[in-house]
Amino acid sequence: MNRENLIWLTLMLLGGGVLLVNAGVKYSQSGTVNGTVYVQEIVADTGPDTPPIVTYERTIASLRNEPGVSFSLSRTIGVWAAALCTLAVFSFLWGDNPLYKLAESVFVGVSAAYAMVVGFWTEIVQNLLGNLLPDLMRRTLLPGLQSTKTTEWEYIVPLILGVMMLWRLAPSGGWIARWPLAFFIGATAGIRLISYLESDFVQQINNTILPLVVLTADGTVDVWWSVKNVTIVFGVFVSLVYFFFSVEHTGTVGALARIGIWLLMITFGASFGYTVMGRVALLAARLEFLFDEWLWVIDPLQRRLGL
Amino acid sequence: MFEFFRDLDRRWVFLAMLLAVAVPILAGARFPEEPSQMVRSVFHAIDNLPEGSRVLMALDYDPASEGELHPMAAAFTRQCALKNHKMYFMTLWPPGPVMIQKQINMLQREFPDYEYGIDYVNMGFRPGYEGPIKLIVTDLKRAISADVHGTSLDQIPLTRDLKNIQQMDMIINVSAGYPGAKEWVLYAATPYGIPTVAGTTGVQSPLLMPYIPNQLTGMLGAIKAAAEYEQMLIDEYPQLKDNRQAQEALRRMGPQLVAHVFLIVLILIGNTIFFIERRRSR
Amino acid sequence: MKRTVPLIIAATTGFVLIVAYFIPYTETWGETAMAWFNIIAAVAFVLGGFNLMKNQLQKISDRRPGWGYAAVTLLSFVITLFIGLAKVGVTPSTTYPEHPWAGSYDQEGAAFWWLYEYLFLPLSATMFAMLAFYIASAAFRAFRAKNVEAVILLITAFIVLLGRTYAGIWLTSWVDPLAARFESPVVSQFIVGLRLDRMTETIMNVFNLAGMRAITIGIALGVASTSLKVLLGVDRSYLGSGED
Numbered sequence: 001m002n003r004e005n006l007i008w009l010t011l012m013l014l015g016g017g018v019l020l021v022n023a024g025v026k027y028s029q030s031g032t033v034n035g036t037v038y039v040q041e042i043v044a045d046t047g048p049d050t051p052p053i054v055t056y057e058r059t060i061a062s063l064r065n066e067p068g069v070s071f072s073l074s075r076t077i078g079v080w081a082a083a084l085c086t087l088a089v090f091s092f093l094w095g096d097n098p099l100y101k102l103a104e105s106v107f108v109g110v111s112a113a114y115a116m117v118v119g120f121w122t123e124i125v126q127n128l129l130g131n132l133l134p135d136l137m138r139r140t141l142l143p144g145l146q147s148t149k150t151t152e153w154e155y156i157v158p159l160i161l162g163v164m165m166l167w168r169l170a171p172s173g174g175w176i177a178r179w180p181l182a183f184f185i186g187a188t189a190g191i192r193l194i195s196y197l198e199s200d201f202v203q204q205i206n207n208t209i210l211p212l213v214v215l216t217a218d219g220t221v222d223v224w225w226s227v228k229n230v231t232i233v234f235g236v237f238v239s240l241v242y243f244f245f246s247v248e249h250t251g252t253v254g255a256l257a258r259i260g261i262w263l264l265m266i267t268f269g270a271s272f273g274y275t276v277m278g279r280v281a282l283l284a285a286r287l288e289f290l291f292d293e294w295l296w297v298i299d300p301l302q303r304r305l306g307l
Numbered sequence: 308m309f310e311f312f313r314d315l316d317r318r319w320v321f322l323a324m325l326l327a328v329a330v331p332i333l334a335g336a337r338f339p340e341e342p343s344q345m346v347r348s349v350f351h352a353i354d355n356l357p358e359g360s361r362v363l364m365a366l367d368y369d370p371a372s373e374g375e376l377h378p379m380a381a382a383f384t385r386q387c388a389l390k391n392h393k394m395y396f397m398t399l400w401p402p403g404p405v406m407i408q409k410q411i412n413m414l415q416r417e418f419p420d421y422e423y424g425i426d427y428v429n430m431g432f433r434p435g436y437e438g439p440i441k442l443i444v445t446d447l448k449r450a451i452s453a454d455v456h457g458t459s460l461d462q463i464p465l466t467r468d469l470k471n472i473q474q475m476d477m478i479i480n481v482s483a484g485y486p487g488a489k490e491w492v493l494y495a496a497t498p499y500g501i502p503t504v505a506g507t508t509g510v511q512s513p514l515l516m517p518y519i520p521n522q523l524t525g526m527l528g529a530i531k532a533a534a535e536y537e538q539m540l541i542d543e544y545p546q547l548k549d550n551r552q553a554q555e556a557l558r559r560m561g562p563q564l565v566a567h568v569f570l571i572v573l574i575l576i577g578n579t580i581f582f583i584e585r586r587r588s589r
Numbered sequence: 590m591k592r593t594v595p596l597i598i599a600a601t602t603g604f605v606l607i608v609a610y611f612i613p614y615t616e617t618w619g620e621t622a623m624a625w626f627n628i629i630a631a632v633a634f635v636l637g638g639f640n641l642m643k644n645q646l647q648k649i650s651d652r653r654p655g656w657g658y659a660a661v662t663l664l665s666f667v668i669t670l671f672i673g674l675a676k677v678g679v680t681p682s683t684t685y686p687e688h689p690w691a692g693s694y695d696q697e698g699a700a701f702w703w704l705y706e707y708l709f710l711p712l713s714a715t716m717f718a719m720l721a722f723y724i725a726s727a728a729f730r731a732f733r734a735k736n737v738e739a740v741i742l743l744i745t746a747f748i749v750l751l752g753r754t755y756a757g758i759w760l761t762s763w764v765d766p767l768a769a770r771f772e773s774p775v776v777s778q779f780i781v782g783l784r785l786d787r788m789t790e791t792i793m794n795v796f797n798l799a800g801m802r803a804i805t806i807g808i809a810l811g812v813a814s815t816s817l818k819v820l821l822g823v824d825r826s827y828l829g830s831g832e833d
Contacts, residue, residue: 039698044683046683046686047686049687050681050686050687053680053681053683053686054680055680055696055697055698056697056698057697057698058697074703075703075707077707078703078706078707079707081707081708082706082707082708082710082711083711085707085708085711085712085715086711086714086715089711089712089715089716089719090715090719092719093318093321093719093722094318101655101658102658102661103712104658105658105659105661105662105665106661106662106665106708106712107708107709107712107713107716108641108662108665108666109641109661109662109663109664109665109666109667109669110665110666110669110704110708110709110712111709111713112637112638112641112666113638113665113666113667113668113669113670113673114401114402114669114673114704114705114709115401115634115637115638116634116635116637116638116670116673117669117670117673117674117694117701118401118402118404118432118434118634118673118694118695119401119434119630119631119632119633119634119635120631120634120635120673120674121673121694122431122432122433122434122631123433123434123435123627123628123630123631124628124631124632124635126452126453126457127450127452127624127627127628128628128631130452130453131452140688140690140691141457141688141690141691142453142457142691143457143685143687143688143691144453144454144456144457144458144459144462144684144685144691145452145453145457145459146459146461146462149459154621155624155625155628157625158624158625158628158629158632159628161625161629161632162628162629162632165629165632165633165636166632166635166636166639168636168640169636169639169640169643175591178591178592178595178828178829179594179595179598180629180632181595181827182594182595182596182598182599182602182827182828183598183599183602183625183626183629184626184629184630184633185599185819185827186598186599186600186601186602186603186819186820187438187602187603187606187622187623187626188816189599189603189815189816189817189819189820190602190603190604190605190606190607190622190816190820191437191441191494191606191623192812192813192816193603193607193812193813193816193817193820194606194607194610195493195494195497195498196493196808196809196812196813196816197809197813198497198498199492199493199497199498199518199522199809200493200805200806200808200809200812201806201809201810201813203497203521203522204517204802204805204806204809205806206521207517207518207521207522207802208802223775223778224775224778224779224782228791228794228795231795231796231799232795232798232799232802234799235795235796235798235799235800235803236799236802236803236806239799239800239802239803239804240803240806240807242803243803243804243807260803261738262737262738262741263796263799263800264800264803264804265738265739265741265742265745266741266742266745266792266796266797266800267513267796267797267799267800267801267804268742268745268800269741269742269743269744269745269746269749269792270513270745270746270749270789270792270793270796270797271510271513271514271797272742272745272746272749273745273746273748273749273750273753273789274509274510274512274513274528274529274749274753275509275510275724276509276566276567276570276721276724276746276750277509277529277530277531277563277567277750277753278372278375278508278509278510278529278530279509279717279718279720279721279724280328280530280562280563280566280567280721281374281375281509281529281530281559281563282371282372282374282375282714282717282718282720282721283324283328283374283562283566283718283719283721283722284328284332284374284559284562284563284566285373285374285375285559285714285718286374286711286714286715286718287325287328287329287332287562288332288558288559289711291329291332291333297333298332298333298335300335300551300558301551301552302551315729317726317729317730320722320725320726320729321722321725321726323725324721324722324725325722328721338754338755339755340755341758341786343786343790344790345790345794369713370709370710370711370713370714371713371714371716371717372717373710373714374714374718401634402705402709402713404695405695405702405705405706405710408695408697433627434627434630434631434633434634435623435626435627435630435631436630438623438626438627438630439623439627441619441623442620442623442624442627445616445619445620446620449620449624450623450624450627455693456682456684456685456691456693457682457685457691458684512793513793513797513801514801514805516793516794516797516798516801516802517798517801517802517805519794519798528793529753531753531754560754560755563753563754564754564755564756566721567750567751567753567754567756568750568751568754568756569725570724570725570728570750571747571750571751573725573728573729574728574729574732574743574746574747576729577728577729577730577731577732577733578732578733578734578743581733581734581735
């Protein structure tokens, strides 16, 4: 066994040992193992003709002995599966390994199907089938559809375009999918052309037209507000000069462009700081899940008081 | 010492980062928060709306950024409920419906008098990236004909007389990227002048600054702003003081501080190695 | 026909949307185009899913390296799809109890919800959380103060990193008492602004704003010209290069 595998094995054994000890401690303290999920039964009475609808909502472990609260096997397996998935992805930090690849494969499959299912139920059923087959939809999938709604034949167009788009999967006739694609691209270009010019060009210039000398209510100069405005106006100008490659960056233009790149460096520095902040927050959230919901070593939401 | 750091396996850096985040979580480290000017302006923009105002809650994020954005979404939802605003939830991200459901679960738990269809409605997800925004600014029901339960918007009291989102008093957008805050600014806030505030990820925050304050009233940038917002909410509404769910971002600022300091130390060590090596090579 | 019709479709759709913006009478044309657009976007999800399925099947049948993982992807795709479309475990909604198929596909407790909550969520969230580690490693290995630009970037990053935590306030807690010693409001305002959290605000509201605004203006011009090229048929790259 080489050194790396030995370290792996030791880590696995250590981790497993810690898990067992933790589970044992939790069991001896509370009579239940960490990661266990309890649910509250909710019975909705829907009238004399239909049976009551029973659903289950997650509840805090402290209430496990209350009436209507029971142990949920599926959700408990879920918490352990989620923890395993988290650790499997983290294992990539050690190096590429089959566990990570497995997790990655599951992720790709689940997320593609997830988007497809959501798109189907929310748009295709509601807005396409709901407009083309309102009677059928009212009887089956969309009982809340207005009773006055009738077929809107214009929706036959996106249906045809949609089928043409799926033609891409066929072995031949790939050009058929270009029609809906052209519609998609044309629409995107149409809405972006105007919106970007209005919001990101005209309005940005408008936002930059600022008073360079700001006066307070009593007529004196607000020095720092004025400095701020001057910096913004000058900053936008020099940064644009840096991006302007039609003129050679020499002499005055070169000097301005140099200040421009310094200003852009401040911008990128700020972006870096904010990016770090974001990534750390995500890591903290994952670790909190492991420590709180799975291992039960912290209880920030006081979900297990008295256990 | 020099050789140790120069030849350090990056896995040790990973382990140190893990500890920098994990230890403060385990220790429950927390720090006081002082709301910045930007956070105050977002808070007052929502708080100064008359009671019962119409607010579009556009929650455009997924689990990947939930750690950063859920505290903001929850704080916005709580504040709107405390002000009795009417909330219209929707999302442009496929995993977004679950994010909305979490806010609705919170409303049902903490504000039991808040009634579905009267005080808030869940319009769910719509595909098409910026497409739905472009449509709902002029015709809401053509893009969203029914709520998540399949009930036609014409039959829900809150949406019965709503033609488009120009009738909203404010758009609150919690955004993780595309489509998100930028698209709401481009297609709703700028052309129609609908007051908009955003809560965004750290990556996105610097990109949205040019829109403030004319096109975007204000913005909460990353977890730090969320923590300040939670603190401000607690200060203004003391009934939230003992609500631990309302302090998620405040809790996260412990690991945040240690990790930031750790990163600075890493950069300093890295540069020290760099300069020593450069001097030796001369 | 294979190339001309798409060009006409793209141009017509685009110009209809532009006209709809300027002429209120044509607003409904634009709305119709967007309603269709959103439906086609949903079909794109379906296409994406089936395309993945096709690729994975190809990989498995060719016994390409890693075909076992392709099988796992395929299996998770098919299972999720079936569970989501068949609404496995979904109870009827209380609003329409007599319609068994009207319950919400993502209802809490149902199988599709389980897949989301316990597989999709942890995998997706952890994939992004991993970037914290790589940023740390990059900071140690690659973030070097090699020239003036890099020094500016580093100093800004330090200020922002400290200024966005309590460390910034704590390290510069001497600022406010010092500022109080000066009578001139201009001087004291300047000193007050030296507290790290306030410096971070200044960086964001002034320097970052100016830099980002220039970038935003540049991108806007790029997007506008690209869009115009597509609508006028100058840029045809979306049609692909092949004749078919």
